[in-house]
Amino acid sequence: MAGDRSIHVLIVDDNFADVLLLKNALEEEAACEFQVIQHGDRAYEYLGQSPSDGVPWPDVIVLDLNLPGRDGAEVLDLIRSSPTLAPLTVAVVSSSPKDVLKQRAAHADCYVTKPVDLDEFLKIGKEILDCYRANAKRAATDSP
């Protein structure tokens, strides 16, 4: 699945600077196609659509916890409660190493604190995509 075509990544983060860096970090690792939503409510609406609407689901959702409107944890709850969204890889990112929402973020596939150091930051692209690849591999072996 991965490798041939670019990976479709949905970034839900209202901080433009972070979005730019996240894109950089992910692109260093693999070819990606990006979609960006900068508001919790918009993300909630988008992901709340029915599959029959023909929405192309992303492969990976990178979700910031601190969002205007509905926060990242609520968006995560929505993803996890939907049978069609649940298999997607969700990476939760946050500014704070001890984010109060960390416990709820445990339902994510990976949790990344946005690093202060540039080199460290660029490494989180690999971290997120490694997680996606592991998920994809598991899905492939599980399916009959």
Next chain:
Amino acid sequence: MTPDGNSDLRVLVHAPVGRDAPMIAEVLRREQIAAEPCPTLEGVASELGNGAGALVIADDALNRSAVERIAAWAGQQEPWSDLPILVLTTGGNPDQTSLYRLRLIEPLGNVTLIERPVRKVTLISSVRTALRARQRQYEIRNHLQELARSESRLRAAIQEAPIPIMIHAGDGEVLSLSRAWTECSGYTIEDIPTTHVWAELAYGSRAAEVDEQMAANPASGAVKPGREVEILAKSGKTRVWTFSWSELPPLADGRKLFVRAAVDMTEHNAVTDALRRANLDLEQFAYAAAHDLQEPIRNVSLYTQLLAKHVGGKLDPLADGYVTATIENARRMQNLIQDLLAYTRAVGDADHDEETDANLVMEDVLQNLRTAIEMAQGQVTYDHLPTVRVPAPQLMQLLQNLVSNALKYRGDQPARVHVHADRKDKEWLFTVEDNGVGVPQQHQDRIFKVFKRLHGREIPGTGIGLAICQRVVNHYGGRIWVESESGKGSSFRFTIPFRKAA
């Protein structure tokens, strides 16, 4: 009119017939005894009101109405007063007439008869005896007055005491309430004639229980000394009182006597609550501010690094320096904010009752600080440590900060750090000893203040570590301090009470 000292011991002489009056007055005056002839009965009556030590009266002046008049006065004397009256009788046989007359003058009270003809020496001696007895009465009067004053002072002390006080008998009868009791609770002594009624009115649904306990042990009143209890005031509002009490010497009728005093904590508690809320708000504000500052400063830092990566070396050296300075300061700010966050979160909403084995925490601390220990060529040892009433993350923060400081501020020799704890009266005394640079006497208090640092940039740090330690220790009821001499190492000591603070 108030009798003055002179009139108190003067002798009134009422002998209207013959030469008795001037003669007696003359005899007494020679003996330095003040005498006041009163020719008329009206004069006697009015002079008695001005005070007298004794009354000498000739019996020929004592007709029935005169006796009644003087007896009426005598009957109205103060309880301490019993004016000596000397009656000069006509000499001769104790016949019917004189017995009759004796009966007649009996209502006068404290009467002594002196028979005529009066001998000077008898008169003087009798008057002296009378004045001596009168003097004694005055002493009793003074004593009684002093007693009354002292009792009224005591009564006022209770009445006007600025705290609620109740004095009650063992059977529950309320004998007195301070004004503050009535002001705070609204109940007067008429409202609460007994402690049973008090229990009923003030304790609401707990009345029966309280009353029963007070009957069993009148002093207790269902509350432990110093414990706050809710009292229902007459207004219907609730007030918070803390009681103390003691047993007094018993009453004259044999009943036990108790005094109960209360401190009204209502306003105090309200202020404390308001302070606590304000403090909580501030803490939350500090946390939120620090939390939200993280993101922008992180991006300043990241983008400056990005800038350095793109243009580094292509600019003039001066511009490169600017970029480096920006990166460094952004990092420094990042560290400050992170430590500030740690400070605001140092005492979370964690459960006070949680107990932690300090030995396990020390193991983790050594693990976390492995690199720092190696770099300091250090050796960190600890004796067996107790289990204390502090949650693990907080105890970890505390010990790790102290040990890490000990390594950071080492002297020329390899760092040696030793941690031990000693059992004191009601608390554990922890000590983190090192052989480092020490803390000069004049800085020993201020090092615990937020952002306070003693060293320049050569030793990195934000100045929050010890403030966090102090916050944690204070939160769990302990104290922290340092004992040190410059250049001779430091002993950081903190205490953790066995029991949680009330």
